[in-house]
Amino acid sequence: MPVRLTDLPRLLGANELKPAWLIAGSEHLQVMEAADQLRARARDLGYAEREIHDVDHRFDWNELTMSGAAMSLFSMRRVIELRMPTGKPGKEGSAAISAWCADPPPDTLLMITAQEWSKKHEGAWFKAVDKIGVALPIWPLKREETPRWISARMKSRGLKATPDAIEMLAERIEGNLLAAAQEIDKLSLLVGNTLLDVDTLESSVADDARFDAFRLTDAAIAGDATRALRMVDGLRAEGAEAIPLLGWLLNQLRVLLRLSSASGTLAQAFQTERIWDAKQTGFKRALRAGDAAHWERCIVHLGRIDRIAKGRGAGDVWREIERLIMAIAMPRRGADLLGADR
Structure with missing residues (x-):
C-alpha cells in the first residue's frame, strides 16, 4: 500500500532499504526533501554510486535495462534515479519499470x-514498485493544513512565532511551500x-527579493505586461539567476495548462x-485569453530558455524571458513571439 510522508522516518530507519522507491507529487519542496533524505540514508548504507536518468518523450528505456544489467565499477551499491517530471512513463516505460521490479x-x-x-497515474508500473518497494505519493496541503506545516517548519528551525504571524505568512505564500521554507530560513537568522510577530514579518516580506518571481508571474498572468516587463528588467539589472x-514560471504554466484542460467547473479546478480567491481573477483572464495549445507552446519556449541558461543553446536568456x-x-498578441517554437 502507498505510504504517507509521515511514514518516511520509520522506513528510512530500517537496516536495509527497499529496492524500489517512488516519490511523487506537485509539492516540489516536499518531494525534493524526501528524495534528499532517501539519498542520504542510501549513502549511509553504502550506496556510493549514483546514476541519473532524465525521462522525457525521447528517453530510451533500454538505458534502464542496461543500467540494471551493468555491474558496479567498484563493486559498490548503486542508486539509479529516474527523474520523470510528468509521472507518466508511457507503455514502453511502464513495461521497463515493471520488468525491473520483477527481478x-x-x-x-x-x-x-x-x-x-494523481490517482490516474497509478498504473501497472506503480503497482510493481509498490509491491516490492515504497510508493510515496505526496498530496498538496489543504489551505487549513498550511499554518500547521509552517508552525512545524518554524519549530524545526528554532523559530517562535505568534499565531497571527503564522497565519499571515500562510496567506502571503498562497500555498507555495518553497517560498515559505525560504522565508522561514531567513527569519530564523x-x-x-x-x-x-506580525510587524516583524510584514517588514521582512515586503522588501524580500525572493518574492520577485512570484510577483512577476502574478503580474503576467493578470495581464499587466508593462509591470511584468519592468520587473524582468529589474531582475536582470540586479544580476538575478x-x-x-x-x-x-514552469510551475505556473503547468497550472494554466491543467486549468485549461480540466473537466468539471472552473471553481472545482481552482480548488x-x-x-486562492485573490489570484482567481488573474487566472480567469489568462484562461479567457489563451487556450491549452497556447500554454503548451509557452512551456516548449520555456524549455528552450532553460537550455540557453544551461549553456546548451544559443540566444539571450533575458530576451527570451521577455x-x-x-x-x-497577452496570449493573442504575444503568441507571435513564440513562432519559432511552433
Missing part, C-alpha cells in the same frame, strides 16, 4: 521522482530566539490547484 538487480536501489501526480525564475512574459500576459 531487481542486487545492491541496486531504483528511485523514481515525479513532479505531477534575522529573528533568532525573539518571538516573531534565471534558472530559479524558470522553475516557478484542486489551490488557487518574450515568454509577453506571451503569458
